[in-house]
Structure formats: structure tokens, C-alpha cells
Amino acid sequence: MGYPHKPHPKETVLLSKHFGEVDARTYKGWVKRGGYEVLHQVLTMEPSKVTDVVKESGLRGRGGAGFPTGLKWSFMPKEKKKPHYLCVNADESEPGTFKDREIMRWTPHALLEGTAVAAHAIQAEVAYIYIRGEFTEPYAIMERALTEANAAGVFGKIKIHLHRGAGAYICGEETALMNSIEGKRGNPRIKPPFPAAFGVFGMPTTINNVETLAAVPHILQNGAAWYKRLALSSPKSTGTKLFSVCGHIQKPGNYEVTMGFPLKDLLYELCGGMPPGRTLKACIPGGSSVPILNREESERCLLDYEGVVEQGSMLGSGGVIVFDDSADMVYQIMRLARFYAHESCAQCTQCREGTAWATKILERILAGQGKAADLDLLLDLSENMTGKTICVLSDSCAAPIVSGIKKFGSEFEAYLSGKKHPVLAA
Amino acid sequence: MPDDVVNLTIDGVPVSVPKGTLVIEAAKQAGVLVPHYCYHPGLPVAGLCRMCLVEIEKQPKLAIACATQATEGMVVKTQAEQAKRARTSVLEFLLINHPLDCPICDQAGECELQDFTFQEGRPATRYSPDYAKRFNPVEDFGPDVLYVPNRCILCTRCVRFMEDVAKEPVLNVSERGDRAYIGIHPDERLDHPWAGNVVDLCPVGSLLSKDFLHKARAWELDKTAAVCTGCSQGCNVTLDTRENVVVRVRPRPNLEVNRYFICDHGRMNYRWMNRGDRIEAPLVRRDGELRATDWDEAVEHVATRLRGAAGRAVALVSPRASTEALFLARELLGGGGAGLDWTGAFQVVMGEEAPLPGVPDLALRAERAPNGTGAELLGYRRDYPAVLAAAESAAVVLVLDEPEVAVRTAGALIYVGTVLPEGARGAEAVLPIANVAEEDGTFVNRDGRVQRYFQAKPAPGMARPAWWVLSELLVTLRRGEHLASASAAFDVLAERVAPFAGLSYSSVGLVGQRVSVGAGVPA
Numbered sequence: 001m002g003y004p005h006k007p008h009p010k011e012t013v014l015l016s017k018h019f020g021e022v023d024a025r026t027y028k029g030w031v032k033r034g035g036y037e038v039l040h041q042v043l044t045m046e047p048s049k050v051t052d053v054v055k056e057s058g059l060r061g062r063g064g065a066g067f068p069t070g071l072k073w074s075f076m077p078k079e080k081k082k083p084h085y086l087c088v089n090a091d092e093s094e095p096g097t098f099k100d101r102e103i104m105r106w107t108p109h110a111l112l113e114g115t116a117v118a119a120h121a122i123q124a125e126v127a128y129i130y131i132r133g134e135f136t137e138p139y140a141i142m143e144r145a146l147t148e149a150n151a152a153g154v155f156g157k158i159k160i161h162l163h164r165g166a167g168a169y170i171c172g173e174e175t176a177l178m179n180s181i182e183g184k185r186g187n188p189r190i191k192p193p194f195p196a197a198f199g200v201f202g203m204p205t206t207i208n209n210v211e212t213l214a215a216v217p218h219i220l221q222n223g224a225a226w227y228k229r230l231a232l233s234s235p236k237s238t239g240t241k242l243f244s245v246c247g248h249i250q251k252p253g254n255y256e257v258t259m260g261f262p263l264k265d266l267l268y269e270l271c272g273g274m275p276p277g278r279t280l281k282a283c284i285p286g287g288s289s290v291p292i293l294n295r296e297e298s299e300r301c302l303l304d305y306e307g308v309v310e311q312g313s314m315l316g317s318g319g320v321i322v323f324d325d326s327a328d329m330v331y332q333i334m335r336l337a338r339f340y341a342h343e344s345c346a347q348c349t350q351c352r353e354g355t356a357w358a359t360k361i362l363e364r365i366l367a368g369q370g371k372a373a374d375l376d377l378l379l380d381l382s383e384n385m386t387g388k389t390i391c392v393l394s395d396s397c398a399a400p401i402v403s404g405i406k407k408f409g410s411e412f413e414a415y416l417s418g419k420k421h422p423v424l425a426a
Numbered sequence: 427m428p429d430d431v432v433n434l435t436i437d438g439v440p441v442s443v444p445k446g447t448l449v450i451e452a453a454k455q456a457g458v459l460v461p462h463y464c465y466h467p468g469l470p471v472a473g474l475c476r477m478c479l480v481e482i483e484k485q486p487k488l489a490i491a492c493a494t495q496a497t498e499g500m501v502v503k504t505q506a507e508q509a510k511r512a513r514t515s516v517l518e519f520l521l522i523n524h525p526l527d528c529p530i531c532d533q534a535g536e537c538e539l540q541d542f543t544f545q546e547g548r549p550a551t552r553y554s555p556d557y558a559k560r561f562n563p564v565e566d567f568g569p570d571v572l573y574v575p576n577r578c579i580l581c582t583r584c585v586r587f588m589e590d591v592a593k594e595p596v597l598n599v600s601e602r603g604d605r606a607y608i609g610i611h612p613d614e615r616l617d618h619p620w621a622g623n624v625v626d627l628c629p630v631g632s633l634l635s636k637d638f639l640h641k642a643r644a645w646e647l648d649k650t651a652a653v654c655t656g657c658s659q660g661c662n663v664t665l666d667t668r669e670n671v672v673v674r675v676r677p678r679p680n681l682e683v684n685r686y687f688i689c690d691h692g693r694m695n696y697r698w699m700n701r702g703d704r705i706e707a708p709l710v711r712r713d714g715e716l717r718a719t720d721w722d723e724a725v726e727h728v729a730t731r732l733r734g735a736a737g738r739a740v741a742l743v744s745p746r747a748s749t750e751a752l753f754l755a756r757e758l759l760g761g762g763g764a765g766l767d768w769t770g771a772f773q774v775v776m777g778e779e780a781p782l783p784g785v786p787d788l789a790l791r792a793e794r795a796p797n798g799t800g801a802e803l804l805g806y807r808r809d810y811p812a813v814l815a816a817a818e819s820a821a822v823v824l825v826l827d828e829p830e831v832a833v834r835t836a837g838a839l840i841y842v843g844t845v846l847p848e849g850a851r852g853a854e855a856v857l858p859i860a861n862v863a864e865e866d867g868t869f870v871n872r873d874g875r876v877q878r879y880f881q882a883k884p885a886p887g888m889a890r891p892a893w894w895v896l897s898e899l900l901v902t903l904r905r906g907e908h909l910a911s912a913s914a915a916f917d918v919l920a921e922r923v924a925p926f927a928g929l930s931y932s933s934v935g936l937v938g939q940r941v942s943v944g945a946g947v948p949a
Contacts (some may be wrong), residue, residue, distance in 0.1 A: 168602070185599065190473035190493050346580055346599060346606035347474035353519035356604035360557045369556070377552055384515035387487050388476055 001253050001270075003106065008255070008270045012230065014240045015214050016256040019106040025141055027148035030109035036154050038217040042117045043156050048078070050121035054216060056224035058231075058238035062099075063089055063172075063209030064287065064317045066305045069216075075196035076122045076204050085200045086119045086127040087181065087207040090142075091165050091172035093132055094287035095339060097319030099242035100210035102254050104131070104138035107214065108145035112160060114213030117220060119158045122206045126159050130177050133165040169343035173391045174207045176345065187345045188391035209317075215239055233260030237304030241318050245271050248278060248324035263301040267322060278324035282408070286316020288336050289396030291403035292329075312403070329408040330415055331423060333400050334362035340397035351394035354385040358401060365415045368422030375405055375412055434500040443496050450478055450491035453504065460504055461513055461542040463520075463629050464581040465492035468686035470590050475581050477516050477542070481506035488512055510546060517543050522553040523560040523604060524630075525576050533631030535644030539579065562607050567597075568616030570636050570690060571625060575607040578632040584608060584624035591687070591784035594618045608632075619780035619790055622690040626676055635674075637694065642668040650882035651678060651936055653869050655746050655862055656692035657777075657791040658798055660871025662937075663688055665696070665863055670883040672699045672863055680937050683875065687782060689790040698861075699883075705846050705858035706887025716856060721888065721898070728855045729902040731838045732758070732822060739766035740817040742833065743806060743826040745774050745795035748867030749876070750915040751859075751892035752797070752804050753923065755826050755842075758896055760805075763905045766822065770806040771813035773830070774798050791872060800870035803925050803941065825850060826892065827859065842892060859892040860885035866912035867893070868934065870941060876929055877938035 001007050002019030023029035030036065042050055055070025076084060088111070092100040103111055111129070119127045131139050142162055149155065163181055165171045171180045175189035178200040199205020219227045219239075231238045237259040243266060246252045250272030257266060263285060267273065274280055283298040284290060290313045293301060297311040308315045323332065341355035358381055361374050382398035389395070405412060414420035433442045436449075439456035451467070453460050463475035473493040480491045483501035488509055491502070503509065520539060528534040562575035582599060585608065589595040596616060600609030610616060616624070625635045647666040654661040654675070661684035666674040675696050677688040708724030709716040719727075739759040743752055760768025774795045781789035798808075807813060814833070817823045821837040832849035833839055841853040844861045859865075864885040868878050885891070893915040900906030909915045913931040920926040925941040933939055 170602075190471070190490075341603050344603040346602050346604075347472075347582075348476050349474075349516045349519045349579070350476060352580065352604055352606060353522055357519070357522055357553065357557070360554075364554070364556065371554070373552075381515075384512065384519070388479060388512055390474060 001255055003102070003253075005251065005253065010261075010265065010270060011256050012240045012258045013256050014218055015103060015107070015110065015211065015242060016254060019102060019254070021106065024107055024109075025145060027109065027145070027152055030107075035109050036113055036149075038221045039113050039116050039154060042120055042220055045120075047121050047123050050117065050220065053220055053224050054121070057219045057227040058224075058236065059212065059215060059219060059227065060237065060305060061209055062211035062215070062241065062318070064094070064289070064314075066315060069208065069212055072196075072208070073118070073122050073206055075194070076206055077196075080123050082203050083126065084122055084124040085203055085205040086115065086122060086124040087174070087177060087200055087205055088115055088127060088129040088210060088213060089172060089174065089177060089207055090129050090131040090135070090138075090210045091177060092135075092210070092317075093169040093172045094289065094317045094319055095336070096244065096246055096284060096321040097287045097317040098244045098246075099254050099318060101135055101138050102242075103210050103214050104135070104142050108142045109149060110214045110217070111142070111210055112145060112149055112155075114216040115160055116155045116158050117216050118206070118208055118213055119160075124206070125157055126161065128161050128163050128181050128200070130163045130165060130171070130181060132172075133167040139164060168345075169339075170345045170391070170393060173393070176391070177207065178205065185345075187347050190390050211242055230258050231260055231304070232258050233302045234304050234306040236306060241303065241315075243303065243318045243320050245320040245322065247322035248275055248327065249273070249322045250275065257303065259304040260307060261303045263303050263320070264299045266303065266320070267298070274322075274324045278326060280322065281325045281327055282323040282329060284313075284319070284321040284400070286314045287319035288321065288339065289392070289399060290314040290316045291399045292407060294407045328423065329404055329411050330362065330366055333404040334359065334366055336400045337362055337397055340393060344393060348389035348394060350385045351389050351397070354381055354394060355397045357381060358385075358397065362401075363424055365412060366422060366424040367426040368415060368418065369426055370412075370416045372416060374416070375409070379405060432496050432498045432500075434496050434498070434502065436502045437504055447496045448492060449480065449482075449489070449494045449496050449500075449502055452496045453491060453502065458504055460491045461545065462492055463538060463579055464583065466583050466627060466686070468591065469583060469586045469627070472582055472586060475516070475579070477513055479509055479512040479516070480504045481509045513542075514546055514548055517547040518551065518553075520579050521547070521551060522557075523576075524579065525559065527577075531577065531631035532634050532639060533577075533628075533644070537631060538629035560604055565610070567610055567633070568621055570622055570694075571616050572634045572636055572639070573608060573610075574632050574634060577630050578608060579630055580606055580608070581629060583627040583629070584633055587624055587627055588616070588618070588621070591623075591782060592618045592620050593783040597624075619691065620687060620689050620782045622693045623677070623687045626686075638674050642666075642673050647673070648882070650863075650880050652863070652879040652882060653796060653871075653877045654688060654692040654695065655796045655869075656689070656695040656794060658793040658795060658872040659684065659789060659791050660796055660869055660873075660875060660877055660938075661688045661692055662877065663692065665699075665882040667863075667882050672696045672882065682937065683871065683877075684788055685785050687785065687788070689780060689782070691777075691780070691790050696863075699863040701845065703845055704886045704889065705843065705856060706889060708858060708888065709846075709853075709856040711854050716851070716853070721890070724855060724857060725895075725898050725902050728840055728857070729899055731840070731854055732764075732899070732903060735821040735838065736765060737767060737821040738816065738819060739764070739768050739822040739824070740813055740820040741768070741770035741806070741824045741826065742810070742814065742817065742828050742831060743770060743772050743801060744828045745772045745798040745801050746862065747797065747801075747826050747892060748862075748865065748912070749797060749800040749804070749870055750867055750912050750919060751826060751896060752801050752806065753919040754893055754896035754900065754915060755824055756804055756806075757906070758899055759822065759824055761900075761905060763903075769813050769816060770801075770804075771808065771810045772798065772801045772806050773810035773828070774808070793872070796871070797869040799872055799874060800868070803870060804923060825853075842895060844889070857895050858887065858889035859895055860889050864889070865891035865893075867891070868916060871938075874925075874941045875938045876926070876934050876941055878931060878934050878936070
């Protein structure tokens with residue numbers, strides 16, 4: 001964590017080591033902490049060698065999908081015939097996730113260094129860091145850091161641009177982000193073609209998450225073997241991961257633990273457990289888009305890509321949303337659905353209409369006017385919204401609805417039968 | 427097996443298609459129409475309505491047929507249970523915000539949302555009437571386009587047409603989620619010369635033509651293949667008639683000429699086809715006055731005049747006349763046995779050229795007549811004023827449906843036309859003919875493509891197609907055979923005029939065929 005609390009002994013602080021140190025934001029302060037040493041070495045290396053190290057390390061994308069980073073880099077054309085681009089996804093908008101924000105706030109140079117390393121690896125001269133529009137403070141910090149680093153000339157011929165989003169969740173989807181950089185409406189594109197062949201401005205492009213790139217210099221500094229050893233459970237999930245914990249929890253914040261760390265320990269030890277007198281009811285482990293875990297699943301869950309899947313959810317972005325026994329799951333799920341209905345880009349029919357329809361059904365249930373058939377209808381709509389659209393926003397809306405009804409069906413029934421007092425106006 | 431062809435199976439039907447063909451197009455070859463909304467062969471693929479979901483063997487998820495390329499050995503199942511379920515659900519989603527106002531919607535009867543719902547939609551909605559439907563007021567987009575947002579299914583065909591084909595991106599998708607609608611630039615109008623195509627492209631009744639608004643129900647319309655008479659491009663069109671009145675002109679796809687589009691000038695160029703002030707009986711001059719008569723007497727009257735004539739003969743013709751009529755007019759005055767010194771000319775109204783930037787070689791042409799090339803191939807001259815002057819001393823002047831005519835001649839003026847202009851009232855005989863909507867015929871467009879058009883409605887009164895009138899005159903003069911049809915007239919033309927050699931109505935078909943290259947085709 002590092003900020004606002006000192007790291008817990010069970011944390012493995014790699015990315016968050018300098019959180020809270022104002023001095024680390026400056027170029028001088030960063031260099032004093034060993035910053036940019038790796039970059040200087042990397043710039044003299046063969047790009048494919050850099051990719052090989054990252055591939056070997058087992059680093060996987062921290063934005064949500066968990067795709068192996070080195071493999072992604074290797075999809076870029078070996079022989080460079082067109083300009084290559086690197087896009088950095090700093091449009092962190094997933095409800096419950098706030099790790100990239102902290103990386104940019106405290107260690108802007110870590111991101112810049114990782115960006116330059118990745119750009120070198122994929123032979124890109126230009127990198128765009130696409131920063132969420134609402135991130136005014138991180139943007140200002142990044143801008144200052146970039147100016148200083150440019151003045152020091154550390155990036156060689158690599159040119160890094162900061163680009164601000166304008167407040168659309170969907171622009172965090174990689175192809176929508178590219179459209180947005182191009183000045184177009186942030187609509188996801190159909191794939192194929194994939195970004196490595198036809199990305200931003202139609203050129204070969206790689207897009208990586210902030211946390212992914214912040215980890216890259218550590219890998220090159222300490223070696224792939226060292227990084228691979230950072231795994232408590234599955235060997236396919238390596239390194240450390242920042243978890244943004246929020247909700248009904250004593251000490252919310254960002255916690256950095258080694259992959260495979262038990263969710264139970266994160267909640268009860270690192271975060272100090274539930275508020276007094278409360279017990280854990282549910283937990284969304286990977287940002288709002290993934291299925292909800294109930295208490296038993298949460299307490300069994302190991303925090304790596306495989307461990308969370310085993311419990312029926314996904315590691316996602318590592319945004320851990322905690323619900324104690326006071327939470328009204330129907331209301332919580334309605335809020336999530338409403339979010340997705342608001343943010344749907346309106347391209348795919350299922351998403352545009354389905355997210356809004358599901359929200360209306362949930363709102364009516366909360367108004368005490370739900371119909372017996374509503375739950376089956378919600379499940380059927382959710383199925384129709386899953387796996388059939390350009391991007392996964394629609395799936396993301398369906399995931400909490402399906403898991404919510406499955407695991408907290410009695411709360412829905414209480415509204416439907418009139419046992420629970422309506423919380424929304426009809 | 428050639429490398430550029432792939433073989434696949436669609437609903438059990440094997441097809442071979444060129445590499446790169448989309449599954450949705452390959453399916454058409456197998457006789458399968460995959461339901462779709464956003465896809466249109468004349469627009470870039472958007473892949474967003476998700477209506478064309480199909481099952482493809484060995485693929486984990488359903489695929490959209492409009493964005494999936496056919497590959498060797500692919501097995502596509504459009505009727506797989508999960509694919510059908512997915513499409514039914516898309517229809518259900520599309521309908522939750524769609525008003526059930528088909529009874530007052532112009533699109534009803536030719537609506538793709540109706541059609542596919544009928545085909546594979548749910549019998550009843552599960553959207554509770556408690557929930558509001560999206561509502562936005564009707565918007566006036568441009569000179570001929572209204573936008574009814576409540577009916578919009580956000581397929582974005584109109585947006586893509588304006589952006590990628592017209593290259594005037596004034597439309598967009600505004601807002602997000604279920605609040606989305608098609609927006610127009612606040613300072614712009616949808617007034618591009620080709621903007622009307624968005625109405626045809628709209629699969630539902632969301633974009634409407636003001637000209638056609640509430641004029642007819644789709645099922646009352648008779649449809650006839652025709653060629654636009656608006657300019658020398660020769661766009662293929664369909665004439666929609668309701669009780670023998672032309673009420674609408676729409677593009678008819680022809681990849682060689684106009685792809686899927688027509689310009690607004692052509693779209694609006696039909697009212698004259700319905701005009702009521704037509705000549706309905708042949709008129710001949712007796713005792714100094716034009717008197718109505720029957721065809722036998724009229725033909726005999728004109729034939730008598732021609733038999734006795736010697737010296738100069740002049741034909742002033744309309745470049746909107748059929749190739750057949752132009753040919754027979756030439757035969758009448760200049761053919762073997764006429765004994766006349768023949769000259770023919772036509773005049774063309776000129777206007778501004780208006781290209782459709784996204785389609786090569788497609789424009790509203792400056793030359794606002796469909797058959798200038800046909801007239802030239804048949805020896806008619808463009809120096810109309812000179813020929814008009816020569817008419818003064820001619821023995822015979824034949825005017826073929828040239829409305830702007832003002833002929834002074836010492837000889838016999840024979841007027842063959844649809845209406846009787848003031849300038850032709852001194853004619854020796856007036857022979858009423860069918861207009862372009864009332865006859866079969868051909869035009870030759872600027873690229874030398876011979877294209878057929880078909881009769882869409884009956885001619886008024888005793889009016890007959892010009893080819894019939896002129897051929898009857900030739901028969902009476904014993905210089906020709908009876909012709910039973912425009913097709914027969916074309917056969918004679920093809921026999922006698924070199925560039926048309928080898929062509930016939932059946933070979934020209936519905937998409938047209940070029941006249942022989944090097945045989946005097948104007949560049």
C-alpha cells in the first residue's frame with residue numbers, strides 16, 4: 001500500500017514501494033531511487049530480446065483480460081514496414097478499480113519507463129498514454145513527469161504523448177480507445193483485424209495497461225526467473241498485483257500482494273476485516289464486470305487468474321468490492337446494471353437495449369412491483385447479452401445479474417413476494 | 427482447385443466463392459438470406475446490429491455472417507438452434523423501443539424489421555407495458571428527408587453512407603445506450619445531391635422521403651425496371667406505380683453503373699411522367715385546322731406527305747426518346763427509298779455535375795438526358811441551332827417529342843410527341859406517343875451501355891409507342907415490315923447499325939450491355 005498506510009508485512013511491494021513519497025514523482029527523485037537505469041540498458045538491447053524476457057517472466061495483462069504480455073508484443077510485425085504504435089490504457093474506469101490512478105499519482109516515472117521499454121520492444125517510435133478524463137490530478141502529475149523526463153532526454157527517439165479521455169467508460173476498451181485517440185467516437189471495433197495488424201491510425205499497435213507496464217522494468221532489472229518465482233499458487237500467474245479494495249471494509253485502499261494470495265487474508269488481515277459487528281456477505285473480486293462471489297467462495301478464493309476462475313469469477317482488474325451483511329444485493333446489482341446501461345456505446349443491439357431493459361426490470365423489483373417471471377426473464381436476457389457482441393460490456397452487465405440471482409436469489413424473492421419494503425419509488 | 431476460390435457449405439448447400447467473400451454474401455449464393463440490418467453491400471461493414479449471427483462449425487461462439495470471411499471447408503449453419511435463438515433475441519431487443527405504428531408507417535410492407543420479425547421473431551413481447559419506450563420528436567433533416575427517431579434501430583447505414591460514400595459526414599450517432607439516436611450536425615442540412623439514398627438504405631421507417639410521405643402503402647405499388655432519364659449516367663431504377671401513377675423512383679442495383687444509389691435529381695424526376703395534358707388522339711390538318719382522327723387515317727395522311735416530298739428532310743429529336751424511336755425516325759427520313767436529304771439533331775439541357783465521391787465513375791452528369799449517346803450513334807448531330815435553321819427550307823420536318831420546339835418551315839411539319847407545345851401547332855400532323863414510363867425501350871448511356879427500360883403504366887387514350895408509330899409509317903410507305911414489339915424494332919436496329927451489331931433485348935437483359943467498342947462510340 002504505502003499510502004495512506006505503511007505496507008502490511010504480508011504485502012510484496014514492488015509497484016507500490018514508493019507510494020506516498022512525493023519526491024518519487026520528480027525526475028531527480030526517481031533517478032535517486034534507481035529509476036531509468038533499466039531503460040538505458042534496454043535501449044541498447046535487441047527489441048526481440050526484451051520481448052523474450054517479458055515472455056519468459058509470465059507477466060500477464062493487468063487490465064482485466066490477463067493476456068500474456070510478451071506474447072502480445074510478439075504479435076507485432078517483426079519486419080517493420082509501417083509505423084508501430086504503443087497505446088497505454090490509463091483509462092481506468094472500471095467501478096471498484098483505482099490502482100492505475102495511484103501508480104500515476106505516485107510513480108509517474110515508473111509508467112513512463114515501462115512505456116519506453118515496451119515501445120522499444122515493439123519498435124514503436126510513438127506511444128500514447130490515454131488517461132481517463134476525470135483523472136485531473138494524475139494527468140497533471142504525469143504531464144510534469146513527462147516534461148522532466150523529456151528534458152533529460154531519457155527516451156531516445158521514442159516520443160510519448162499524453163491523451164486525455166472525455167469521460168466514457170467504453171474508451172477503456174482497447175479498440176474504442178484507439179478510435180478515441182484518432183478523434184472518433186469511442187466505439188469498439190470488430191475484430192479481426194486485431195490491433196497488432198490494424199490498430200491506431202490503421203497501423204500495427206500494441207496496447208497495454210498501466211500496471212502491466214509499470215511491472216516491466218522490474219522484470220528486466222531482476223530477470224524473468226526472479227519474477228516467475230513470485231507466485232504463491234498457479235505457475236501461470238506470476239508477479240505481484242495491486243488490489244483496490246473498497247466497500248464495507250475497515251481499511252480500503254490499494255494492496256500489493258504476490259499472485260495466489262488468499263482473498264480471505266487480504267480482506268481480514270490486510271484490510272482489517274468488516275466494519276464492527278458485520279460479516280462478509282459477498283465480494284466482487286475483479287472490478288464490477290465479473291461475477292459476484294458469495295462468502296464461502298470469497299473465503300476459499302486465491303487471488304490469481306486461475307484461482308478466481310476456480311471460484312466462478314475472474315481476476316479482472318483487481319478491483320475488490322466488498323459487501324457485508326447489511327448490503328442489499330438487489331440494489332447493488334441494479335446500480336451496476338444502471339452503470340452499464342449508461343455507458344453502453346449503443347452499437348450492438350443486445351447491449352444498447354438489454355442493459356437498459358435489465359435495469360428497468362431491476363428497478364421495478366426494487367419498487368416492489370416485480371413480477372414472478374422477472375427473474376427468469378433477467379436470466380434469459382443475460383444469456384442473450386453474453387458472448388454475442390463486439391466487446392464485453394454487455395457480458396459485463398450480465399455477469400453480476402446472473403451470479404447475483406443465482407447466489408442471492410432469496411433477496412430478489414423477498415422483494416417479489418412483498419416481504420421486503422420497496423426501496424425505490426414506483 | 428484455384429487458389430482464389432474457397433469451398434464451403436451453408437445450410438447443407440455447397441458453394442464456391444472467391445477468397446475474401448463474406449459469409450453473408452456466400453449464403454446468398456446458397457439461396458440463404460441471413461437476416462441483417464446494419465450490413466449493406468454498398469457500405470463499409472459495421473458488424474453492430476448482431477442480427478446475422480450464425481453458427482460456424484468448430485468456432486466456439488456464434489459469428490456475424492457480415493464480418494466473417496468464408497474459408498475453405500467452413501460449415502455454416504444459419505438455422506442452428508442457438509443461432510436462431512440469438513437472432514430472435516436481437517429482434518426482441520430491437521422491438522422493445524420500437525413503436526407499433528406500422529399502420530401509419532410508410533415503410534410497412536417493405537420493412538426489414540417487419541419481415542424478419544415475421545420470419546423468426548417472438549409472437550409476443552416480454553417488455554412490460556409499464557416501461558416507457560424511448561421517445562424523441564420527428565426531425566427535419568433536409569430537403570427530402572425526415573427522421574423519425576422512435577422507429578430507429580441504430581443500424582448506422584445512413585451515417586456510414588454520408589461518411590464513407592457521400593463523404594459529407596453530417597450524420598452521427600448521438601448519445602449512448604438506449605438513449606442513442608441519429609444526430610445531425612447543428613449547422614448542416616442533409617442536402618447533399620445524393621442524400622436521398624439514406625431513405626432507401628434505412629431498413630425501417632425511420633428515414634422517410636417527404637415526397638413519398640403517406641402517398642401509398644408499399645403493397646399497393648407495382649414495380650417496374652427502368653432507367654433514370656435525369657442524365658447521361660443511366661442509373662438503373664425502379665418505377666413504383668400506384669394505379670398507373672408513378673409515385674416513386676428508387677435505385678435498382680447495377681454494380682457497373684450506379685451500384686445501389688441514385689441522386690436526388692433523378693429521384694425527383696418523375697412527375698412529368700404523370701402529366702395530364704397529353705395528346706390522346708392523332709391530329710391531322712384539314713381545312714387549315716388540326717382535327718382528331720384515327721390511326722389509319724393519320725398514318726395515311728403523313729405517308730402521303732412523305733411520298734410526295736423531295737429535297738431536304740430534317741429530324742429534331744429529343745435525347746429522351748428511345749433508341750428504337752430514334753432509329754426508326756432516321757429510317758423514315760433518311761433510309762433507303764426515302765429519297766430525301768436527311769439531317770437530324772438533338773439538344774441537351776445542361777446542368778451542374780454532382781459526383782458521388784465514394785463510388786468511382788458515378789455522378790449526376792452535366793448532360794441532363796439519358797440517350798444523347800444513342801442519338802449520336804445513330805447519326806444525330808449536336809449542332810441543334812444550325813439544323814433548326816436548315817429546317818426552314820426543308821421539305822419535311824419531323825419533330826420527335828422535343829418540347830422546346832419552335833419550328834418555322836416551308837415544308838410539312840410532322841409532330842410526334844407526348845404533349846402538343848405551342849410551337850408545333852402549325853404541324854401538318856400530330857401523332858401522340860407514349861412517354862418513357864409507358865413503353866419498352868432502350869437508352870445508351872455515356873459509357874455506351876445499352877440499357878432496357880420497361881413499360882410501367884398504360885399510355886393515355888390512343889397514344890402509341892413512338893417505335894410503333896414510326897414503323898407503321900414505314901409499312902405504309904412499303905419500306906418496312908410490321909413490328910410486333912420494341913424488341914423487334916431493336917433487332918432491326920442491331921442488324922443495320924454497326925455499333926449495335928449482335929445485341930438483342932435478351933442479351934442486354936436487366937443490367938445492360940455495351941455497344942461494340944471501336945464502332946463509333948463517342949469517347
